[in-house]
Amino acid sequence: MRLVFVFLLGSSICAVIFAGSIVKGITAAIFTKTLAVSQVRIGDCQISWGKIRYRDIVASGGQIDQVTIPSLTVTFSARSLAALTAQRIECQQAGFSLQSPAVIVSGITCRFEPLQKKGSVAFHQCSFGKVVLSDMQGELYLEQSDLVVRQASVRVFQGIVRFDARLGLARAFFYSVNGNLEGVSLREIERAFELEKRVHLDGSLSGTLFVQGDGHTITGLSGTLASPQPGGAIALYDDTMIRNIAQASQQPIEIIAEGFRDYRYSDGTLLMRTEGGNIIVRLLLEGAAGKRDITITVHGDSPERI
Secondary structure (H helix, E strand, O other): OHHHHHHHHHHHHHHHHOOHHHHHHHHHHHHHHHHOOOEEEEEEEEEEOOEEEEEEEEEEOOOEEEEEEEEEEEEOOHHHHHOOOOOEEEEEEEEEEEOOOOEEEEEEEEEEEOOOOEEEEEEEEEEEOOEEEEEEEEEEEEEOOEEEEEEEEEEEOOEEEEEEEEEEOOOOOEEEEEEEEEEEEHHHHHHHOOOOOOEEEEOEEEEEEEEEEEOOEEEEEEEEEEEOOOOEEEEEOOHHHHHHHHHHHOOOHHHHHHHOOOEEEOEEEEEEEEEOOEEEEEEEEEEOOEEEEEEEEEOOOOHHHO
């Protein structure tokens, strides 16, 4: 990150002495190295003393499929120049996409003050596979080689998640998220993952969740989610899913099939944790048809089994 700030200072000095095309060239070279991309295009660069405005930056190639920044403004002051950094960096309506893992983020607005190592960040929408997050906003900090988001909130599955997060910059795709869920709809989860022919879910979830990962691998998970009154319903239709749940919970297929033919619960709790590289999920339900207590082990090397 410091390389970026030093580059911004260099660009400001060049702006006074050299033509804008040279500044664009320096900017493109730094973006190429910082983002590990193969190509950077800058549509326009407007230069004035103490400020550089970029328009229509597009970076592509490498691990990042594409980064688009319609507007980027870098402001300098005497204090920031003395510290070899910028006073303020702002971008509007930016977006990026990754091929693996598949992530698309749009409508990113960010303001960062390098001297204070803090700022703010927001985005309109982020799709991660079949999960869609929207209307995110939070405080942004730089701590050593990590980006840290605090007091943030985002909407997902008709609910809201308030969270703190950390993204490691030293190694790609390392992250940790500690959040509180409120009113996440099970029916929206069913629709998003196209589970209608396999399972019916009704109700909502609220509670706490911690997730830590490195790329595709979840390295840490813990959470307690509850379904408040009046509860909801679970019905299993798919024989393969019933068989896999029976195997993962070490219970007879007949018990799982009959117990979740059309089970309606008034109270429900979902407990999650990791153990030996596997994800352990315990489901505790209580309803008029009796109680259900199932522990499922999702193997880390084949989570698609369930």
